[in-house]
Amino acid sequence: MSTTTRYTPYQLDKMKSVAIQLGRKMPDTGTGNTEVQSLCKEIGVTRKQFRAWVYHNKKKYA
Secondary structure, three states, rough: OOOOOOOHHHHHHHHHHHHHOOOOOOOOHHHHHHHHHHHHHHHOOHHHHHHHHHHHHHOOOO
């Protein structure tokens, strides 16, 4: 059984701003990927969690 990840308002704000900059698409390589990695390290989430959050919130924040 998987657990639900709870994000702080700070984490949500940072993820939202980076997702808008990336155009809601997760980069595989290049400058976008390093930006995603640094964001994840800064706010304390994994790249997989960030990718899932972007996928599940595409329409909500579009």
